[in-house]
Amino acid sequence: MGKEKYNQPESDIMTHGQNPYEIVKGLLKESVGTLGLNENIYHLIKKPMRVFEVSIPVRMDDGTIKNFTGFRSQHIDILGPTKGGIRFHPDVNLDEVKALSIWMSLKAAIVDLPFGGGKGGVIVDPEQLSERELEMLSRNYIKKITPIIGPQKDIPAPDVNTNPKVMGWMIDEFDQLRGYNIPGMLTGKPVVLGGSLGRLEATGRGVAFTIREACKVLDIELEGATAAIQGFGNVGSMTAKFLHELGVKIVAVTDAEGGIYKEGGLDIPDLLEFVKDKKRYASEYPEAEEITNEKMFGLPVDILVPAAVENQVTKDTAPTIQAKILAEAANGPTTPEGDQILEEKGIFVIPDILCNAGGVTVSYFEWVQNNMNYYWKEAEINEKLEEKMLYGFENVIQMREEKQCRMRDAAYMVGIKHLVKAMDARGWISEKDHSS
Numbered sequence: 001m002g003k004e005k006y007n008q009p010e011s012d013i014m015t016h017g018q019n020p021y022e023i024v025k026g027l028l029k030e031s032v033g034t035l036g037l038n039e040n041i042y043h044l045i046k047k048p049m050r051v052f053e054v055s056i057p058v059r060m061d062d063g064t065i066k067n068f069t070g071f072r073s074q075h076i077d078i079l080g081p082t083k084g085g086i087r088f089h090p091d092v093n094l095d096e097v098k099a100l101s102i103w104m105s106l107k108a109a110i111v112d113l114p115f116g117g118g119k120g121g122v123i124v125d126p127e128q129l130s131e132r133e134l135e136m137l138s139r140n141y142i143k144k145i146t147p148i149i150g151p152q153k154d155i156p157a158p159d160v161n162t163n164p165k166v167m168g169w170m171i172d173e174f175d176q177l178r179g180y181n182i183p184g185m186l187t188g189k190p191v192v193l194g195g196s197l198g199r200l201e202a203t204g205r206g207v208a209f210t211i212r213e214a215c216k217v218l219d220i221e222l223e224g225a226t227a228a229i230q231g232f233g234n235v236g237s238m239t240a241k242f243l244h245e246l247g248v249k250i251v252a253v254t255d256a257e258g259g260i261y262k263e264g265g266l267d268i269p270d271l272l273e274f275v276k277d278k279k280r281y282a283s284e285y286p287e288a289e290e291i292t293n294e295k296m297f298g299l300p301v302d303i304l305v306p307a308a309v310e311n312q313v314t315k316d317t318a319p320t321i322q323a324k325i326l327a328e329a330a331n332g333p334t335t336p337e338g339d340q341i342l343e344e345k346g347i348f349v350i351p352d353i354l355c356n357a358g359g360v361t362v363s364y365f366e367w368v369q370n371n372m373n374y375y376w377k378e379a380e381i382n383e384k385l386e387e388k389m390l391y392g393f394e395n396v397i398q399m400r401e402e403k404q405c406r407m408r409d410a411a412y413m414v415g416i417k418h419l420v421k422a423m424d425a426r427g428w429i430s431e432k433d434h435s436s
């Protein structure tokens with residue numbers, strides 16, 4: 001085990017790619033302008049209302065104490081409590097968490113959820129931790145952010161490298177601190193603890209719905225269309241499952257360890273079975289050829305799905321892309337330079353804040369079920385999810401028509417407009433702020 005990996009940077013300096021907080025601020029500013037709103041609106045939404053940094057000491061298995069750094073950012077709470085996942089990743093930094101919390105606000109606004117955006121993260125490579133160390137880190141992190149979270153305040157959930165098991169530890173810690181069960185304090189829990197049916201599949205299912213709708217717009221026949229997916233964690237694997245069910249041929253999948261390719265289409269049910277116990281990577285699947293991440297980006301497929309982390313579609317990878325649709329299952333996978341190239345190439349982008357909104361949507365349903373203490377059947381949840389995703393998709397398409405702009409700008413504008421409505425209703429802004 002590389003122990004030096006625990007010595008993570010403690011500043012908010014991005015070690016890879018571009019700073020997502022700068023990217024999101026640029027996009028917010030531009031969209032506020034295109035909507036003809038005053039710059040005051042931009043100033044109201046450009047910063048999270050609250051950010052929290054915590055130190056998380058953990059006694060490691062070898063007896064030493066490591067002190068990890070964690071964050072929680074809460075963007076805006078005018079529509080309801082803030083909401084968003086917690087990621088465990090070595091590249092986590094304050095600016096990334098801030099950006100992710102802003103994206104969560106826009107996401108919730110686009111699909112009309114009564115939430116603002118929140119996000120948390122811990123600088124850690126969870127692969128370097130034993131199960132006990134991971135549990136201690138999860139419990140200690142939630143303990144540290146307890147003063148600022150709660151079912152009516154800020155509701156965490158899973159994100160990169162966290163899952164229902166981690167949520168189970170976290171809710172147990174929170175319940176023990178408070179002295180009674182509070183299932184609505186976080187979502188993405190194990191079903192037995194009040195988790196929602198369909199939550200695990202929700203993000204991927206939502207991604208597939210948006211791809212289906214994009215195919216209608218572009219007149220692409222789904223049956224027999226081809227796709228490549230970057231990332232085979234929860235979101236990537238579930239997207240593969242639902243695209244496969246829609247008749248799409250997934251020809252390539254890459255992950256942190258490598259990639260696999262099969263011209264005629266990978267056997268997705270078999271691949272899902274192969275990675276099921278989480279002991280093997282998708283890239284170790286033997287029934288396929290090897291492929292690099294770079295090559296995967298340039299495959300002649302109809303649909304490309306980045307489902308990993310930020311800054312993947314860049315000035316280097318975007319020129320090679322041949323896909324007709326880029327479905328951003330990950331948060332922030334495209335840099336501004338990458339975006340520019342996609343636009344020049346006429347690639348239809350389903351922006352992250354629309355594409356992956358299915359996760360937080362079913363998290364909302366989970367929270368509603370927790371609050372009323374009555375649980376719905378999975379079919380009902382999936383139907384409600386589809387309704388929300390279609391609502392978001394149609395609104396973004398309409399905005400795109402109205403403003404003759406890119407899908408990303410349209411999505412930002414739909415989200416901002418909704419926030420502006422709430423600011424108006426709360427008396428935060430006046431008539432003057434509605435014109436530039």
Ligand code: GLU
Nearest residue numbers: 084085157159359360363
């Ligand atoms: N982490 C997910 C996201 O980025 C889900 C958040 C949630 O369920 O609250 O949308």
